[in-house]
Amino acid sequence: MSGTSRYWSVVALATCALLMFIAESVHTQNAPWAWAPPIHTIARGKVEVVPVRGNVHMLVGAGGNITIHAGNDGVIAVDAGAADMTEQVWAAIQTISRRPLRYIINTSDREDYSGGNEALALKGSTIPFRPAEDARVSDGMRGIQKASIISYLTAFERMSAPTGKVAPRAEGAWPDNTYSTPQKKLPFNEESIVIMHVPSTTDGHSIVYFRTSDVISVGDLVDMTGYPRIDIQAGGTADTVLEGLNRLIELTVPNRKSEAGTLVIPGRGRLVDQPEVVYYQQMVAIVRDRVKDMIGRGMTLEQIKAARPSRDYDLRYGTNTGPWTTSMFIDAVYAGLAKNPGGELR
Amino acid sequence: MLNRVGALALILVASATPAFAQMELSGAYTSRMYEDYIERGPGEFMGNFTGMPLTDDGRAKALLYTSNLPSTYERQCLAQGVGVFQYRPRGVQIVKELGPSGTDVIAWILAGDNLRGELRIWMDGRPHPSANAQHVEGGFTTGRWQGDILVAETTHVKASWIRRGVGIPASDESTMTTFISRHDDLLTIITVQRDPYYLSEPHVVSRVWQYDPRGNQFEDGICVTGNEIPSLEDTGQVPHYLPGKNPEENFMVRTFNLPKDAAMGHAYTLYPEYRKTIRNTYVPPAACGTRAPGYCCGWIERQGLPGGAPNLSCNDGGFGQLGPRGRTAAEGSNR
Numbered sequence: 165m166s167g168t169s170r171y172w173s174v175v176a177l178a179t180c181a182l183l184m185f186i187a188e189s190v191h192t193q194n195a196p197w198a199w200a201p202p203i204h205t206i207a208r209g210k211v212e213v214v215p216v217r218g219n220v221h222m223l224v225g226a227g228g229n230i231t232i233h234a235g236n237d238g239v240i241a242v243d244a245g246a247a248d249m250t251e252q253v254w255a256a257i258q259t260i261s262r263r264p265l266r267y268i269i270n271t272s273d274r275e276d277y278s279g280g281n282e283a284l285a286l287k288g289s290t291i292p293f294r295p296a297e298d299a300r301v302s303d304g305m306r307g308i309q310k311a312s313i314i315s316y317l318t319a320f321e322r323m324s325a326p327t328g329k330v331a332p333r334a335e336g337a338w339p340d341n342t343y344s345t346p347q348k349k350l351p352f353n354e355e356s357i358v359i360m361h362v363p364s365t366t367d368g369h370s371i372v373y374f375r376t377s378d379v380i381s382v383g384d385l386v387d388m389t390g391y392p393r394i395d396i397q398a399g400g401t402a403d404t405v406l407e408g409l410n411r412l413i414e415l416t417v418p419n420r421k422s423e424a425g426t427l428v429i430p431g432r433g434r435l436v437d438q439p440e441v442v443y444y445q446q447m448v449a450i451v452r453d454r455v456k457d458m459i460g461r462g463m464t465l466e467q468i469k470a471a472r473p474s475r476d477y478d479l480r481y482g483t484n485t486g487p488w489t490t491s492m493f494i495d496a497v498y499a500g501l502a503k504n505p506g507g508e509l510r
Numbered sequence: 511m512l513n514r515v516g517a518l519a520l521i522l523v524a525s526a527t528p529a530f531a532q533m534e535l536s537g538a539y540t541s542r543m544y545e546d547y548i549e550r551g552p553g554e555f556m557g558n559f560t561g562m563p564l565t566d567d568g569r570a571k572a573l574l575y576t577s578n579l580p581s582t583y584e585r586q587c588l589a590q591g592v593g594v595f596q597y598r599p600r601g602v603q604i605v606k607e608l609g610p611s612g613t614d615v616i617a618w619i620l621a622g623d624n625l626r627g628e629l630r631i632w633m634d635g636r637p638h639p640s641a642n643a644q645h646v647e648g649g650f651t652t653g654r655w656q657g658d659i660l661v662a663e664t665t666h667v668k669a670s671w672i673r674r675g676v677g678i679p680a681s682d683e684s685t686m687t688t689f690i691s692r693h694d695d696l697l698t699i700i701t702v703q704r705d706p707y708y709l710s711e712p713h714v715v716s717r718v719w720q721y722d723p724r725g726n727q728f729e730d731g732i733c734v735t736g737n738e739i740p741s742l743e744d745t746g747q748v749p750h751y752l753p754g755k756n757p758e759e760n761f762m763v764r765t766f767n768l769p770k771d772a773a774m775g776h777a778y779t780l781y782p783e784y785r786k787t788i789r790n791t792y793v794p795p796a797a798c799g800t801r802a803p804g805y806c807c808g809w810i811e812r813q814g815l816p817g818g819a820p821n822l823s824c825n826d827g828g829f830g831q832l833g834p835r836g837r838t839a840a841e842g843s844n845r
Contacts, residue, residue, distance in 0.1 A: 200664070200706040201685040214642050224642045410746040413584055420732045421627065422587040423647050435644040436797040440682070442584050443669050449748035450574060457752050471753075476571035480681055 183402045211249065211256040214435060219353060220379045221260050225275035226253045232390050233374060234261035235353025239288070241373045242269045242381040242429075243309075244280035253280060254287050264289050264409030269359060270339060271370050271383025273322040274393075277431070278315075281323075282336035285310040289366040314348070316337035316361050322398065352502035364408030365392055367399025371408075373415065380474040381429040382412060388433025388442055391474070392479045393488045394496035400446070402502025408444035413438065447477050455497045465498050517821060533692045534660050535618055538582050540601040540721035546717065557758030559775030560768070565576020568708030569774055573756045578739065578749035583794075587733035589627050589647035591680050593669035593688075595620070596715045600726050602699075609634065618660065622648060625733060629688070631662045638665050641800045645682055660690040662685045667678055672703060672713065678775070695721035710777045767793050817824045 214222040216231075222232040226245030228254060233240045239261050245253050257265065265288025271279045288311030294301050315323075320339040327329035331338075343359065350357040356375040363369055364385045374379045384393055385408050394400040416426035416438040428436045453474035463471070474482060474490060482490035522680055559572055569674050579585060598624060607617040607630075617631050623630035629646025638650055649667035653660055664686040672678045685704035691698050693761060697719040702712045751757075762773035769788055771778040 166748070201683055201704050202706075212640060212642055216639060222642070275613075357515070406746065413745050418587070420587075420626070421589050421622075422584075422648065423589065424625065424644075427644070434642040437644065438584070439668060440645070441586050442588070443682075445746070446579075446748050450750050453748070453750070454752060473753075476567045476574070476679075480683070481566060 177390060178255065190483055206473070208246075209249075209252075211245075213251045213354060214436060215258050216343050216377075216379055216427055216429065218377045219355070220374055220377050220429075223253060223433060224434075225249075225257075227279065228274070228384065228431050229381075229433075230430055231372065232257055232359040233353060233355060233357075233377075234421050235355070236263070238263045238266035238352045239290070240352055240357070241265060242271065243271055243277040243286065243383060243439065244284045246276050247283070248278035250280045250283035250287075255282060258509075263424045265292055265311045267341075267350070267395055268311050268313045269341075269370065269372050270313060270319055271381070271431070272366055272370070273319040274366075274384065277383060278323065278333075278337065281313055281338075282334055285313055285336070287311070299412070310336075312341045313337075314341040314343070314350075314359065316370050317342045317344040317366045319366075319370070319397075322368065362408045362411055364405045365398075365400060366401040367404070367406065369400075371412065372473045378417075378425065379427045379429065380412065380415060384431030385409065385412065386428060386430035386436065386438060386441060388430050388440070388444075389481075390432070390483065390488060391477075391490065391493040391500075392448060394493070394500065395497045396503075400496070401446060402455075403500060406448055406452065408446065409441060409448065411443055412504045413445060416441065426466075439448060447481065451477065451494075452497055453502070455494065456501050458496070459501055468498060469494055523721060532655050534616070534659065535604045535690060535692055536606050538601060538603050538722050538725035539697050540722040540725050541599060542718045542720050543599070546597075549597055549673070553674055554762055555758070555765075556676055557756065557761040558676060558773060559678060560762070560772055562672070562775035563709050563711035563777035563780060564678070564775035565708055565710045567704070568679055568710075569694065570629060570678045570753065571708060572677045572775070573670075573753070573759055574750040575756075576674060576749050576751055579677075580643050581739050581760050582747050582749065583735055583737070583743055585645040587625075588737045589622075589668070589670070590674065592629060592647070592664055592667045593672065593686050593703050594674060594681075595626060595629075596699065596701055596717045597672075598626075600704055601722060602719060603725075604697075609675070618653065618662075628665070629658070629662075631688075649686070651688075658691055660688075662690070668669070679705075679708045679785070683707065684709075698719065700754045711780075737798060739757070795814070 175222055176469050179260060191327045192282045194348050195246055207287065208225055208227065211223050211225045214224060216222050219233050221234070223232060223245070226249035228243050230245050231242035233242075239257060239330070241257070244250070265284070266282060266379060268285055268288075270281065272278070283402055286309075289307040308332065319344045319464045323331065323333040324335070343361070346361055348359040356376060358373040358375060360371050360373060361369070362385065367384060369381065371384060371385060374380070385405070387393065390404045392402075394402060394405060412428070416428065418438040419425040422439050426438060428438070428441055433458065451474045455468055458468045458473060467490060472478070478490055484490065515550075537797045540548060558568065564572065580588065590598075596768075603621040605619050605621060606613065606615045607619060609616040617633055618631040620629040628647075629651055629652045631653035633653050636652065638652065643666065645666045645668050647668055649664040651662050651664040652663035655661070665680060666683055667680070667686070669682040670680050680703065683705060686704070687702040689700040689702075696805065697717065699719065700714065700716045700757070702714050703709065704712050759774075760770065763766045763770050769779075769792070772784070772788075778784055800837050
C-alpha cells in the first residue's frame, strides 16, 4: 500500500468512526429535539451586572435592561426597571459605584422601564445648583434629595395628568427634567451624553448615546427576547420602529468585519452590536412587507394571521403567552399599515 | 450493529496512529476539493438546500433570501457563519497561543479572514460567558482532547448563513461541536451544527485539509464596504422574496429532475433509505451540460487552472471556449 493510500485509509476510518460516534450520540436522545441547544431566557428577579465598556455597565433581570454609567460626578441610570425590583437594582448599582445616583433617563414611560422611578430616584441626589445653606436657595430648590428623572415630554405626559385629574403614576415617579427638542445634551463623568428623541415603539421614545464610550442604550427599540412592543395608541407603528432602527444603524459604526465598534444595549436581552441591529431591522422589515402584501391582496387580519407572516421568526422572537404575544405583534403591524397604507420608508 | 462498527473503526484508528495525548495542529492547510468542489469553488445554486436538515421555518427563511440582501451597504461586511469555513475554497491557518509558562497551550486558533471571524478554542478551562454577554462572529469556544482528537464546543455566535450564498439560516442560538484530528499532513475537521429553530437534526460536515507549508492562509484582512447596487445604498433597504415568490425554488427540480423534497432540505432525504424510494422514479437529466454547465465543469476548470476535480466527467456545454486558457468543449467532455 502506498503512503498516500495508507493516509487516505486512515482518514476515511477516522472519519467513519467520528461520524458513527456522533450519529450514535444523536440517536440515543429520546425526544427528537433533545439535541437542540438551550434557548436562553432572561430570569426576572435576579439582577446580573454585565460589563459593557469602560464606565458603562448593563443590568439585566429587573424588567427592562438598565444602563449604568459611573464616574466622579456620580451615577447615571438609563431606565429604572420594574417597580418591585428597586432593591435588587440598587444593590447591583452599589457593586459598580458608591457615588451618588444623579440622573435616571427614561427611554419610555413603560412600566418595565420606569416602574422603579420613584423608589430608585429616592436613593440618589441631584447635583445642587447652590449649596443648601445659601440664603438664595428657595424652598423649592432644597428638595434635591432625589435623582433627577429625564424623559421626552410625551413620556412625562403619559405618566402624569393635568391638575385635577388622576395620574396613572405617583408624582414621585414623574420625570422632572423633560425635553421636547430633537435631542438633549448632557456632559457627565467626562462623557458626552446625547439623549435623542427617536419615535419608534411609542412617539415619546428616547435613546441615549454615550459618545465617548461609543455605547448606545436604546430601550425597547431593540428587544433581543421578542418582537418589538409596538404601542399603536402611543403613536408607534412598524414603520416608526423601522425608522428608529434605521437611525440606529446610521449612528452605529462597526469595527472591521462589521463587528463590535459601537455597542448597543437593548431594552431586553443580551448586549449587541450593529450587525445584530441590522438583523433585527431585517426581521421587522420582512414581516411588515409580508403583511403589507397580504393587505394588498385583500386578506383580512384573521386570514393574515392564519397565513403566519412571521413564521420563520416566531420561534426566535414570538410567544403565545405573556404581555406581548405574536398575535398582538401582527395586530400592531396590521393596524399601523391600516393607518398609513401607502407609507414607504426610504 | 452501529456500535460494533464504530468501536471497530475506533480500534483501527487507534492502532494506526501514535498515542499522543495532544497533536501538533499548527500550520497552514489548504482545502482539498473533491465531492465538495462545486460547493467550495464556484458555489452552490440558489435554491439548492440538498443535504440540509431544515425545519419548515428554516426552509421558509432560506427561501426569502436573495443575493441582493448581502449587497446592501450595512450587510456587505457581515461575517459568514462560524462553520462556513467548511464550505469555502480558502485554506485555514492554525496557530497556538501559549500561556505564561511558555509551554501550556491555552488556545488553538483557526485564523479568520476578511469575511470570517477567527475560531479561538480556549483550552485553559475557562467557562463560557453569561447568556447576556455579546455574541461574536467566531462565537466562544472551549476545547478538550479526546485522545488525539480535539473536540471543541462553540456558543455565543451571531445569526448568519450556514452555507455561502444560498440563504440557509443559522440563528444566534445555534451551537457547533468541532472535531479536529491530524494524520501526518492531512487534517480532518468535522463540524456538527445545531439550531433550535432552523435545523430539524444536527448538520454534520466532514472536510479534509492538506498541510501546505508554503501556504499563507493568514489573510485577516479588513472588509471595506462599497456601493454595489445604487438602489440598495440607502440604509433600510431589505431585499427579500415574499413567500412563494422565490424564482429559484424549483431550480433543482427543473434542472436536475430532483424531487423537490430533496432539493428543499427535508431531513429524511439525507439518509440512504431515501435513495431506495426514488430509485424507480428518478430520471437524470439528459444533458446536464446544457442545462447547468457549472455543475459538471466548474469554475477552476473553466479557467484552465489545475485543481479541478479528478475523474469528473466534464461537459461544459461550450463554456470551456470562453477563457483563453480554457479547454474546448470537446476536450472537456472527454476528460
